[in-house]
Amino acid sequence: MQKFVSLFIFLPFCLPAAPATFSKDVAPIFYQRCVTCHRPNNIAPMSLIEYKSARPWAKSIRESVLKRKMPPWFADPRFGHFSNDARLSEKEIDLIKSWVDGGSPEGDAKDLPPVPNFAEGWQIGKPDIVIDIGEDHKVLPGEDSYDHFIVETHFKEGKWIRAAEIKPGNRRVVHHVHVLLVQDDLTKMEAASTRNMPSLQQFLIKEGKLTHIRQDAPVVNDGCDANAPDLPFLHGFQEGGLAAFLPGRPPDIFPDGTAKWIPPGAKLEFVIHYAKIPGKVETDRTSIGLYLAPEPPRIPLRRMDLRNFFFQIPAGTAAHEVKRCYTFEKDTLLLSFTPHMHYRGKDITYDLIHSNGKRETLLAVPRYDFNWQLVYRLRDPVRVEKGATLVVSAHYDNSPNNRANPDPAKTVRWGDKSEEEMMTSWIEFLEPPLPAVAETGRR
Ligand code: HEC
Structure with missing residues (x-):
C-alpha cells in the first residue's frame, strides 16, 4: 500500500x-x-x-x-x-x-x-532610394580583389539618412563592402579607402587592385608609445565611411534622433572585396538602400576609424601585441565598436583610461574570428570626458597552432589581402551638444 x-x-x-x-x-x-x-x-x-x-x-x-x-x-x-x-x-x-x-x-x-518579411531581399524594409554600382561587374576567376566604383547620387539637395543597408549583388563572391562619401577634393578625404590617404602613399605598394605596406616601412607595434615616430594615422582618427556590409553585421541603423548627412551632388564610392572566387566568371551588381530621416537630427552621427598601419607580426609568434590609442579632444558619447583584423587576429580589447586614471574595459573579444565581422552596440552609450584615452590592444596568432593561419613562416604587415593583416576599429559616436544618455535610441 x-x-x-x-x-x-x-x-x-x-x-x-x-x-x-x-x-x-x-x-x-x-x-x-x-x-x-x-x-x-x-x-x-x-x-x-x-x-x-x-x-x-x-x-x-x-x-x-x-x-x-x-x-x-x-x-x-x-x-x-x-x-x-x-x-x-x-x-x-x-x-x-x-x-x-x-x-x-x-x-x-x-x-x-x-x-x-524580408522585402525583396532588404532586411529593414523597402528603402527610399536605391543606388547601385552602375554596372554588371564581371568578377574573373583568380585572386581576391578590391574594386572601387564611384557613382553619382544625383542629389540636388542634401539628405539626412536614418539607415543604410548594402545588398551584395552576388553573395558567392562579395565578401565585404564599404560605401564612402566622396568629396571632390580627394586630399580632404581620409576615409577607409587607402587611395584617399596621400600622406600614407609613400609607405604603400600597389599590386594590381591590392595595396600593402612596404616591408621596409618604419615599425610601430605600440601606437600608444609617446616616443613612437609621428607617422600617418597613428594619432587622431579618420572619418568613417557611410555604411558597410560585413559577414554577420546587421545593416547600419542609426540611433533615434541621429542621422548621417549626404551633401548635394555627393558621389558614393563602393569599395568591394571580392573573395573566394570560384573557377568561373561571376557577375555582381551590388547596391545600397538609403532610408531618409523624417527630420534633421538633433545630432549628426559620426564614425571614427582608428588604425595602426605600421605593425609587424614576426613569423611564428603566438600572441603578438599591437596597440593604438586615442585621446579625446571633446566630451564624446560612444555608441558602438567594430573590430577588424584578418586570419591571424586573436583577441582585441577596448579600455578607457579616464582623466583621473581609472581604467574601464568597454569591450573584450577574447576569441576573434575573421569569419564574423560583428558590430558591438553599447546598450548604454558611454560618456567620455575630454582628456580620457581609449586604448585598443590587439593580439595576433601567427603560430602554426592557429588553424586559420595561412602561413606561420611569414612576417606579416598591413595589407588588403586576407592573408596579410589589418588593425582597424570603427567607433560610432556623438559629439556635443550631447543628449541625455537615455534619449539615444537602443537599437
Ligand atoms: C549572423 C548570421 C547568423 C545567425 C544570426 C545565425 N547563424 Fe547559423 N550560421 C551562419 C553561417 C554563415 C553559417 C555557416 C558557417 C559556419 O558554420 O560558421 C552557420 C552555420 C550554422 C549551423 C551549422 C551548419 C553546419 O554546417 O553544420 C547551424 C546548426 C546553425 N548555423 C544554426 C543556427 C541557429 C539555430 C541560429 C539561431 C539560434 C543561427 N544559426 C544564427 C550564420 C548565422
Whole structure:
C-alpha cells in the first residue's frame, strides 16, 4: 500500500510535458534570432524559416546552440552590455534542446508565428532610394580583389539618412563592402579607402587592385608609445565611411534622433572585396538602400576609424601585441565598436583610461574570428570626458597552432589581402551638444 501511494503521488511529475514543436516553440526563436542569416539566398548554409528545411539540421542545431557557436557572438560577458547581444537565453536553449530530444516534431502549422518579411531581399524594409554600382561587374576567376566604383547620387539637395543597408549583388563572391562619401577634393578625404590617404602613399605598394605596406616601412607595434615616430594615422582618427556590409553585421541603423548627412551632388564610392572566387566568371551588381530621416537630427552621427598601419607580426609568434590609442579632444558619447583584423587576429580589447586614471574595459573579444565581422552596440552609450584615452590592444596568432593561419613562416604587415593583416576599429559616436544618455535610441 505504501508503495502504491508514493507512486500515485509522484506519477504526475513523471508525465512528460507536451513536447516542444517547431511551429509553437522553436520557430519563434529562429525567426527572431536566426533567420536574418538563415534564409534563402543569404550567408548561412540553410534556411530555418520552414520546418522542411530546418528539420534535417536538428542535431547540428542542438549542438551549435548548446556550444553557443550559434548565433555568432564573441564579446566577453564580463564587460559591457550590448543592445545587439546575440546570445540565446538558457530558456531558449532548453526549448531547442527539448525539441530535438523529442524527435523534432513539426506540431500544428496553425501555431506558426508570422514569417518575418524580408522585402525583396532588404532586411529593414523597402528603402527610399536605391543606388547601385552602375554596372554588371564581371568578377574573373583568380585572386581576391578590391574594386572601387564611384557613382553619382544625383542629389540636388542634401539628405539626412536614418539607415543604410548594402545588398551584395552576388553573395558567392562579395565578401565585404564599404560605401564612402566622396568629396571632390580627394586630399580632404581620409576615409577607409587607402587611395584617399596621400600622406600614407609613400609607405604603400600597389599590386594590381591590392595595396600593402612596404616591408621596409618604419615599425610601430605600440601606437600608444609617446616616443613612437609621428607617422600617418597613428594619432587622431579618420572619418568613417557611410555604411558597410560585413559577414554577420546587421545593416547600419542609426540611433533615434541621429542621422548621417549626404551633401548635394555627393558621389558614393563602393569599395568591394571580392573573395573566394570560384573557377568561373561571376557577375555582381551590388547596391545600397538609403532610408531618409523624417527630420534633421538633433545630432549628426559620426564614425571614427582608428588604425595602426605600421605593425609587424614576426613569423611564428603566438600572441603578438599591437596597440593604438586615442585621446579625446571633446566630451564624446560612444555608441558602438567594430573590430577588424584578418586570419591571424586573436583577441582585441577596448579600455578607457579616464582623466583621473581609472581604467574601464568597454569591450573584450577574447576569441576573434575573421569569419564574423560583428558590430558591438553599447546598450548604454558611454560618456567620455575630454582628456580620457581609449586604448585598443590587439593580439595576433601567427603560430602554426592557429588553424586559420595561412602561413606561420611569414612576417606579416598591413595589407588588403586576407592573408596579410589589418588593425582597424570603427567607433560610432556623438559629439556635443550631447543628449541625455537615455534619449539615444537602443537599437
Ligand atoms: C549572423 C548570421 C547568423 C545567425 C544570426 C545565425 N547563424 Fe547559423 N550560421 C551562419 C553561417 C554563415 C553559417 C555557416 C558557417 C559556419 O558554420 O560558421 C552557420 C552555420 C550554422 C549551423 C551549422 C551548419 C553546419 O554546417 O553544420 C547551424 C546548426 C546553425 N548555423 C544554426 C543556427 C541557429 C539555430 C541560429 C539561431 C539560434 C543561427 N544559426 C544564427 C550564420 C548565422
